[in-house]
Amino acid sequence: MPEKNKEVLIDVRDLTVQFGSRRHPFTAVDHVSFQIYKGETFGLVGESGSGKTTIGRAIIRIYPSSGEILYNGQKINGKISRQLDIEVTRKIQMIFQDPMASLNERAKVDYIVSEGLLNLPEKYTQAEKERIVSEALHSVGLLPEFASRFPHEFSGGQRQRIGIARAMVMHPEFIIADEPISALDMSIRAQVLNLMAKLQRESGLTYLFISHDLSVMRFICDRIAVIHKGVIVELAETEELFAHPLHPYTRALLSAIPMPDPEHERGKVLTVYDPSMHHYETDKPFVTEILPGHLVHGNKAELEEYKKILAEE
Amino acid sequence: MDPNVILSTEDLHVKFHLRGEILHAIRGVSLDIHKGESLAIVGESGSGKSVFTKTFLGLLDVNGYLDGGHIWFRMNDDDPDDIVDLASFQTEKDWLRIRGRQIAMVMQDPMTSLNPLNTIGKQITETVLLHNQVSKEEAHKRAIELLTDVGIPDPERRAKQYPHEFSGGMRQRVVIAIALACNPRLLICDEPTTALDVTIQAQILDLIRGLQKKYHLTTIYITHDLGVVANIADRIAVMYAGDIIEVATCEELFYDPRHPYTWALLSSLPQLGIKGEDLYSIAGTPPILHEGIVGDAFAPRNPYALEIDYIERPPFFEVSPTHKARTWLLDPRAPKVDPPEYIRKLAERRASHA
Numbered sequence: 001m002p003e004k005n006k007e008v009l010i011d012v013r014d015l016t017v018q019f020g021s022r023r024h025p026f027t028a029v030d031h032v033s034f035q036i037y038k039g040e041t042f043g044l045v046g047e048s049g050s051g052k053t054t055i056g057r058a059i060i061r062i063y064p065s066s067g068e069i070l071y072n073g074q075k076i077n078g079k080i081s082r083q084l085d086i087e088v089t090r091k092i093q094m095i096f097q098d099p100m101a102s103l104n105e106r107a108k109v110d111y112i113v114s115e116g117l118l119n120l121p122e123k124y125t126q127a128e129k130e131r132i133v134s135e136a137l138h139s140v141g142l143l144p145e146f147a148s149r150f151p152h153e154f155s156g157g158q159r160q161r162i163g164i165a166r167a168m169v170m171h172p173e174f175i176i177a178d179e180p181i182s183a184l185d186m187s188i189r190a191q192v193l194n195l196m197a198k199l200q201r202e203s204g205l206t207y208l209f210i211s212h213d214l215s216v217m218r219f220i221c222d223r224i225a226v227i228h229k230g231v232i233v234e235l236a237e238t239e240e241l242f243a244h245p246l247h248p249y250t251r252a253l254l255s256a257i258p259m260p261d262p263e264h265e266r267g268k269v270l271t272v273y274d275p276s277m278h279h280y281e282t283d284k285p286f287v288t289e290i291l292p293g294h295l296v297h298g299n300k301a302e303l304e305e306y307k308k309i310l311a312e313e
Numbered sequence: 314m315d316p317n318v319i320l321s322t323e324d325l326h327v328k329f330h331l332r333g334e335i336l337h338a339i340r341g342v343s344l345d346i347h348k349g350e351s352l353a354i355v356g357e358s359g360s361g362k363s364v365f366t367k368t369f370l371g372l373l374d375v376n377g378y379l380d381g382g383h384i385w386f387r388m389n390d391d392d393p394d395d396i397v398d399l400a401s402f403q404t405e406k407d408w409l410r411i412r413g414r415q416i417a418m419v420m421q422d423p424m425t426s427l428n429p430l431n432t433i434g435k436q437i438t439e440t441v442l443l444h445n446q447v448s449k450e451e452a453h454k455r456a457i458e459l460l461t462d463v464g465i466p467d468p469e470r471r472a473k474q475y476p477h478e479f480s481g482g483m484r485q486r487v488v489i490a491i492a493l494a495c496n497p498r499l500l501i502c503d504e505p506t507t508a509l510d511v512t513i514q515a516q517i518l519d520l521i522r523g524l525q526k527k528y529h530l531t532t533i534y535i536t537h538d539l540g541v542v543a544n545i546a547d548r549i550a551v552m553y554a555g556d557i558i559e560v561a562t563c564e565e566l567f568y569d570p571r572h573p574y575t576w577a578l579l580s581s582l583p584q585l586g587i588k589g590e591d592l593y594s595i596a597g598t599p600p601i602l603h604e605g606i607v608g609d610a611f612a613p614r615n616p617y618a619l620e621i622d623y624i625e626r627p628p629f630f631e632v633s634p635t636h637k638a639r640t641w642l643l644d645p646r647a648p649k650v651d652p653p654e655y656i657r658k659l660a661e662r663r664a665s666h667a
Contacts (some may be wrong), residue, residue, distance in 0.1 A: 047510040048481065155598060156358070185357040185537050190581035190594035197591065212510050215540065219583040219592070238588075256515040258540040260582050262563045263663060265544040270515050 006037035009174060009206050010059065014067035017054050028054045030230040031067070033287075036174075041200070041207040043221030043238070045214055045253065051230040052210045056176045059208070060094050071174075089119055093167035097179035099159030103151040109162055110147035113137065116170050136169040137162075139202075140195060157188035164195065171203070178210045193220060215257045218242060223293075226250045229275070232287070236294040244313060246296045246306040249273045278302070314385055314396060319499060319531050320346040320369065325382035325400070327364055327373065327555075337602050338364045340555040340610075341382070346499070348390070351525060351532040353542040353563075355578070356552030359599055362535045365552070366501045369399060369416055371408040388415065390498075413444050417497035421504040423484035427476040433460075433487050434472030437494055444495040459490040462527070464520055482513035486520065493528060500525075503535045518545050539578055543567060548635070551575050554600050554610035561636035568660045570652070571630075571638040573615045580655040593655065609641065617642060617650050 017029040029051040036042045046052045058065040061077060069077040076088050093116075096102035103112055113133045117124055124132070134144035140161040151159060160180065167175055177196065181189040197220065199205055211217055217224055218238055225235040226249060234247040245251045252273035259265055278285070283299040290296050290306055298306065314321055327339035338361045346352055356362040367373055369384060384399035402408055420426040428436055437456035441447065447455070453472075460468035463486040476484060485505065492500060502521065506514035522545060525532050536542055542549055542563070549566045551559045551574065559572040570576055579585070580593035597614040600606055609615070612622035619641050621627075630643035641647055651657075 047512060157598075186539065186578055187357060187581050187595040189583070190592040193583065194591045194594055214511065215582075215584045219586045219588060252512055256512045257584070258511075258515070258538070258544055260540045260543050260567060260579060260584055261659065261662065262543045262567050268544070270519065272516075273512070 006040070008035045008070075009038045009072065010036040010208070011070040011073075012036075012055075012059070012067070013070070015055065015058060015065055015069060016067050017051070017058050017063055017065045028230050029058065029065070032227070032230070032232050033067075034225055034232060034235060036206060036208060037222075038206055039200075039204055040222040041209055041220055043217040043224040044208060044210045044227060045212060045217055045224055046227035047212055049229075050227045052212075052227050053178055054230075055227070056094070056178050056208060056210050060092055060176055061088070086119075086121060089116075090170050091173040093170055093172040093175050095160075095163055095167055095175060095177040095180045098183045099156055099163050100183070102163055103159055105151055107150075108147065109133075109137075109149055109151070112151070112162060113147070113165050113169050116166065132169060133165075136165040139168055139199065140165045155188075156184055157191055160184060160188075160192050161195065164192075164199070168199065168203075172205070174206045174208070176208045176210070179212070180209075181216065182211065182213070189216075196220070214253055215259075226253065228273075231297060232295075233297040234295065236291075240291070240294055244291075244294070244310060246290065246294075246309060247298065248277065314387065315345065316393060317347050318345045318385075319348045319387050321383075321385045322365075322368075323383040323385065325365070325368065325384065326380040327361070327368060328378060328380045329374070330376045334603050337606075338377070338555050339368070340602075340606070342555075342557050344550060344557055344560070346531060346533065347548075348387075349529060349531055350547045351522075351534065351545055353534045353536060353546035353549045354552060355536055355539055355542060355549060357537055357599065359602075360552040361555040362552045363503055366418075366503065366533060366535060369499075369501065370412055370418060371399070371402055371405075372418075386411070386415070413440065413497065414495040415497060416499045416501065417492040417495070419485075419488055419492050419500065419502045419505050422508045423481055423488050424508065426488050427484060429476050432473055432475055433479070437472070437487075437491055440491050440494040455494070456490075459493060460487075462493070462524065463487070463490045464516075465490075480513075481509055482517060485509060485513075485517055489517075489521065489524070493524065496528065497530070499531045499533070501533045501535070504537070505534070506541065507536070507538070514541070515544075521545070540582055540584055551578070554606065555602055556610065556639070558611070558640070559636075559638040561632070561638075565633065565636045568663050569632070569636075570656060571632055571636070571643060572611075572640045573617045573642065574611045575638075576652055576656055577614075579659065580653055585655050585659065593653070609639075619647060 013033050015029055015032045018025045018027050020026040044052045057063045059069055065077050068075055071088060110133045113136055114129050133147050137144055137146060142161050181192050209221055221238050223237050224241050225232045228249045234250045245254050252271045255271040280299060283301055285297055285299045287295050287297050288303055296306060322342055322344050325339055325342045329336040329338055354362045379400050382400060385396050386399050387396050389395040434456055437459060438452040441452040441455050456472060457468045460472060465471050465486055506517050534545060546563045548562050550557045553574050559575050577595045586592045595614055600610050608624050609622040609627055612618040621641050627639045627641045629637040629639050631637045642650055
């Protein structure tokens with residue numbers, strides 16, 4: 001569990017990402033701030049279109065953003081020096097959702113895995129490259145001889161392992177995993193989650209885990225931020241979030257988790273979130289730390305309500 | 314055929330020609346589907362769950378063919394003798410009697426199963442007109458009625474819109490409306506919620522359950538996620554490597570599963586995992602279905618495998634009148650094996666509810 005004095009690895013301040021033309025801007029991420037501590041798994045949960053993937057892509061600098069993204073205290077968005085650019089390329093890596101779509105069908109595994117090294121100033125000899133690739137494959141539980149095969153020769157789970165090896169080859173510090181298991185079968189999901197946990201133990205990785213599925217996140221995340229329409233509505237340690245969900249959207253998400261338990265499911269009451277329940281016209285909402293480490297978005301009236309709920313429990 | 318059974322497969326075999334080899338995708342499946350029930354078929358990709366139900370509609374890919382077995386289907390609830398063997402159908406004309414008006418299907422991805430160039434109103438009326446002798450006005454009225462039924466607000470206006478103007482959940486509702494357009498008796502939902510968000514998934518499942526009552530439907534859900542079916546299924550069939558290995562009521566399957574593969578599937582659910590510990594994961598990969606599986610297909614990945622599992626295919630052993638499983642562990646001669654910890658915990662949790 002992360003504590004207050006934990007070292008901050010990623011510090012996102014007032015991050016805003018806009019798409020569209022200047023005349024018709026669409027704000028996908030709206031003044032979002034959060035911190036990710038070293039060595040933790042930070043979850044970002046929300047439905048499609050909430051901006052969770054956009055945040056991940058802004059951090060890895062695929063999308064331009066305003067606000068500040070600090071990595072180890074250094075600003076990495078906007079214009080940065082060449083040297084910092086190389087360092088960030090090396091230290092921040094990404095795992096994608098669909099292993100069927102994220103691997104180059106026409107390249108062999110050794111090229112797919114080692115491609116990231118080409119972006120680095122160091123030049124590797126063929127022998128060094130082979131060694132690095134086979135180490136990376138070994139670390140994700142694949143055989144070194146797979147290096148000479150094409151992606152179509154692998155199953156979904158193996159492909160996702162190749163995707164993870166491609167990230168690991170850079171020896172990253174921070175990995176953004178965007179729905180890494182959503183496209184996988186149940187039994188393969190468990191294998192990939194276990195692999196991610198193993199790599200975290202061995203290499204002290206920090207993860208940003210992006211998903212729409214809270215049941216998986218409860219299992220692997222230390223802290224979870226709930227995002228709705230580009231705004232983080234609640235952020236807390238995992239068990240705290242499950243024990244005291246405050247924002248109505250968090251409650252709706254929790255109520256929708258399917259449980260493998262017929263009797264529980266039959267008694268289940270679905271909570272539907274209706275954003276028009278908020279009255280933000282005069283009483284503007286803001287983010288408050290309602291309990292230590294538990295942040296919630298709301299206006300004054302709502303916060304009073306949330307405090308009452310907490311006092312009752 | 315039992316009068317309560319609407320569709321019954323008997324020793325069904327499906328094979329595919331694939332790169333010069335023959336793939337045995339369905340290996341002798343016998344299953345009864347009862348009138349009015351909701352049956353879930355659970356299995357991983359490649360287990361044959363989709364192929365199995367596609368045979369009910371004659372929708373196998375061109376390289377696939379039935380290789381023995383029967384699919385008995387009751388065409389009419391009032392006439393006990395009006396039963397056809399879908400496995401004997403040869404022509405498209407035969408199938409047109411079945412598709413849409415008897416058996417309809419909801420596909421997985423609502424983003425790709427609608428025509429982007431037509432308004433959704435047109436796509437629904439088109440289906441209504443194709444299968445019923447009605448005027449255009451009546452068909453339009455029926456389309457609006459269907460849109461209301463599947464919970465789309467302001468249906469008159471929405472019917473004039475194109476698929477891209479709908480969200481994923483709303484599109485899936487439209488797809489369901491089209492499937493219901495001809496009053497089918499059997500509705501097959503192939504991973505209806507896999508492409509959707511969790512909150513939307515719960516709403517769609519609620520909707521299907523409601524429609525099932527309203528239209529007296531029999532439904533088959535195909536899914537790989539055991540977590541979802543607890544909500545909707547009366548009965549569950551678990552498929553592995555082209556075979557059904559366990560069939561039971563929903564309660565029996567979750568609280569008293571018997572097949573080691575079902576144990577493994579349940580144990581690997583993250584909902585039941587303990588933080589900081591590894592999730593249970595099934596070792597190895599599913600077998601390759603090019604002919605020649607000897608014994609129990611799950612044996613190489615099964616920590617409880619017995620010697621006989623590698624020699625002879627287990628028959629179905631009956632646990633209760635509604636529960637049977639294909640595993641030698643249920644043979645009276647087999648050593649007694651306790652189910653894994655996760656399974657016992659689930660059963661205990663049930664006790665704590667009661």
